[in-house]
Amino acid sequence: MSDKETRERKIFRLSRRKALKGLAAGVGALALPGKDASASFWEAFFQKNFRELGKDDLRKVLARMEKEYGAQYGRAVKVKATPPIEGVQYGYALDLSRCIGCRRCVYGCVRENNQSRDPQIHWIRVLQMNKEKGVYLEEAEQYYNPAKVPEPGYFYMPVQCHMCKSPPCTKVCPVQATWTEKDGLVVVDYNWCIGCRYCMAACPYGARHFNWKKPGLPAAELNPDTHILGNRPRPVGVVEKCTFCIQRTRENPGRYPACVEACPVGARKFGNLLDPESEIRYIIENKRVFIFKEDLNTQPKFFYFYAT
Amino acid sequence: MSNRRWSYFFLLARIAAFFLPDAAALAGHQAEEPKTRKEEGAALQFPVPPPPFTPGIFPCSECHKEIKPNPKRRVLKDEHTNIVLNHAQGQRWCLDCHDAANRDKLRLVSGEKIDFSESYRLCGQCHGDKFRDWKVGVHGKRSGEWNGKKEYLLCAHCHNPHDPRYKPIQPLPPPVRPETIR
Numbered sequence: 001m002s003d004k005e006t007r008e009r010k011i012f013r014l015s016r017r018k019a020l021k022g023l024a025a026g027v028g029a030l031a032l033p034g035k036d037a038s039a040s041f042w043e044a045f046f047q048k049n050f051r052e053l054g055k056d057d058l059r060k061v062l063a064r065m066e067k068e069y070g071a072q073y074g075r076a077v078k079v080k081a082t083p084p085i086e087g088v089q090y091g092y093a094l095d096l097s098r099c100i101g102c103r104r105c106v107y108g109c110v111r112e113n114n115q116s117r118d119p120q121i122h123w124i125r126v127l128q129m130n131k132e133k134g135v136y137l138e139e140a141e142q143y144y145n146p147a148k149v150p151e152p153g154y155f156y157m158p159v160q161c162h163m164c165k166s167p168p169c170t171k172v173c174p175v176q177a178t179w180t181e182k183d184g185l186v187v188v189d190y191n192w193c194i195g196c197r198y199c200m201a202a203c204p205y206g207a208r209h210f211n212w213k214k215p216g217l218p219a220a221e222l223n224p225d226t227h228i229l230g231n232r233p234r235p236v237g238v239v240e241k242c243t244f245c246i247q248r249t250r251e252n253p254g255r256y257p258a259c260v261e262a263c264p265v266g267a268r269k270f271g272n273l274l275d276p277e278s279e280i281r282y283i284i285e286n287k288r289v290f291i292f293k294e295d296l297n298t299q300p301k302f303f304y305f306y307a308t
Numbered sequence: 309m310s311n312r313r314w315s316y317f318f319l320l321a322r323i324a325a326f327f328l329p330d331a332a333a334l335a336g337h338q339a340e341e342p343k344t345r346k347e348e349g350a351a352l353q354f355p356v357p358p359p360p361f362t363p364g365i366f367p368c369s370e371c372h373k374e375i376k377p378n379p380k381r382r383v384l385k386d387e388h389t390n391i392v393l394n395h396a397q398g399q400r401w402c403l404d405c406h407d408a409a410n411r412d413k414l415r416l417v418s419g420e421k422i423d424f425s426e427s428y429r430l431c432g433q434c435h436g437d438k439f440r441d442w443k444v445g446v447h448g449k450r451s452g453e454w455n456g457k458k459e460y461l462l463c464a465h466c467h468n469p470h471d472p473r474y475k476p477i478q479p480l481p482p483p484v485r486p487e488t489i490r
Contacts, residue, residue: 101479125483144482255452
């Protein structure tokens with residue numbers, strides 16, 4: 001045997017197979033949590049998609065979350081999983097002739113739904129538009145800040161999740177972490193979301209928002225009445241959106257969403273589309289109703305109307 | 309053979325005659341289903357908070373019982389000088405809505421006296437379309453429970469009856485621009 005052959009036998013040669021093996025093992029080890037990982041981390045890691053959770057599993061998950069948030073924020077947090085009410089399809093209507101663009105709804109929503117204060121996340125975006133141009137998005141302004149609103153010559157159009165009957169956002173989700181519930185609410189499973197943000201690209205209303213950083217939510221400002229698919233504290237790297245205040249409206253009797261309560265001019269109307277006596281049905285039957293980006297056939301359950 | 313056929317025919321005719329009137333009545337009943345929504349009439353169905361009086365001003369009779377009513381249309385110089393009527397001022401003045409005899413009541417065109425807590429009936433005399441919308445919860449703010457107890461507001465909670473246009477307010481801060489986030 002020549003020197004060369006001996007050397008070749010003894011030398012470490014990196015084959016393609018070895019490299020892949022090593023890489024896989026290394027990446028796998030990196031993904032493992034360190035010694036500080038708690039049991040709840042592993043439970044969360046192996047938690048099923050919300051829609052596949054059995055009753056017992058769900059109870060355990062809720063208990064785990066309540067414990068986790070309780071420790072994190074130093075106060076009792078209630079996490080509910082209230083199911084949809086039979087015979088209810090939620091609908092929303094907003095009176096463009098009344099809205100004055102004061103943004104009370106924006107901050108009412110932030111307080112109720114535990115959005116991150118820093119970095120800032122708002123589920124409602126109020127657009128200021130020129131009355132002469134009409135709904136003309138190229139010149140819509142969301143950063144208006146005059147001393148007093150409404151400014152003459154402008155009207156205001158708050159935009160939030162439209163709870164589409166044919167939602168582009170849920171169709172593009174590669175892991176089915178977002179879906180439409182039986183009562184028409186489009187929700188997100190924050191534990192299942194992988195943060196790819198496809199849904200944000202698909203949504204024509206800009207209604208979905210991403211937690212780029214760990215949400216900055218002071219414990220004193222936390223709303224402890226939460227729903228697992230709604231306003232519970234979110235982890236970093238997931239998408240969130242308006243849920244028509246699922247933690248309020250799924251109760252029976254349930255309060256109006258926080259934005260309806262916050263609106264000083266009563267421009268926001270909410271109700272059951274299947275109830276012929278509801279104010280939302282009255283609006284659809286009697287008022288001039290306008291559907292935002294109707295040409296996209298998203299079939300929203302959010303309507304703009306003009307009451308006068 | 310043909311006799312029997314005829315008897316079957318008559319039997320069928322009898323059976324049909326027995327059922328048909330019922331079917332007709334049923335169809336008529338369905339057509340009578342109410343098509344209009346429930347009209348809420350009584351005042352009790354509009355739970356409203358107390359009227360937004362200027363503190364200390366009510367009851368009005370506290371002062372007015374000493375004063376003889378002066379039905380002459382004039383500019384008020386001694387009291388209520390802060391009230392500037394900017395609400396069809398050419399067509400009306402104080403005593404068109406405030407009752408001259410009982411100052412703690414409002415007065416409808418019909419002469420009926422109503423409480424301040426029912427003032428929507430007074431406003432509804434002219435603003436019938438808004439009143440109609442308000443009753444079903446479309447005009448004005450309604451809070452409470454969407455499928456339960458609801459709370460209304462009086463017209464006067466948002467609109468100053470003497471100057472009803474909604475006044476501009478300060479907006480809350482605009483969202484942070486993405487380019488300023490680091």
